[in-house]
Amino acid sequence: LHIELIQMMENAGRNLARLTHDLAAPTTAAVYVGSGGNAGGGLVAARHLANMGVDVIIVAARSARDLGSVPRHQLDIVERMGIEVRAEPVDADVVVDALIGYSLRGAPRGRTGELVAHLRAGVGPVVSLDVPSGLETTTGASPGAVVEAVATLTLAAPKVGLRGCPRVGRLFIGDIS
Helix, strand or coil, X not given: CCCCHHHHHHHHHHHHHHHHHHXXXXXXXXXXXXXXXXXXXXXXXXXXXXXXXXXXXXXXXXXXXXXXXXXXXXXXXXXXXXXXEECCCCCCCEEXXXXXXXXXXXXXXXXXXXXXXXXXXXCCCEEEECCCCCCCCCCCCCCCCCCCCCEEEEECCCCHHHCCCHHHCEEEEECCC
């Protein structure tokens, strides 16, 4: 259909922001992003939350040079908007988990693993994009630390490993076209 990644990312992030706002009505939000496509959706959500009047801080597991071109484009937008991007964790009324998506390969490690552990320690309610970071989407297994979400917006279709998994919280499906 020639629907490009940037369009799907925009739809995912907009839907995530709307769900997060509807569920938590936050005044502050911390958006935790990794380096892949999930990060791009999280960055779009950060932009939309800021446009809704939420005070947003982005916590990045990686530097801009480690991002793919489409997530890097989204990072450029939020930086131009003046949204703070930092490496150190921060708490907020609601936390958006966009660290790791369906492409998990083994236990979260490095800086991403540290941030997953931080979110797991309890920083407020967490809304995850596509899958709680650290959860394997096919089996529901957790090879290491896994984020405990109050809600998960999975994209396009439900993943088999999310069904009945308590770490998912309430499960919502987001249309990405």
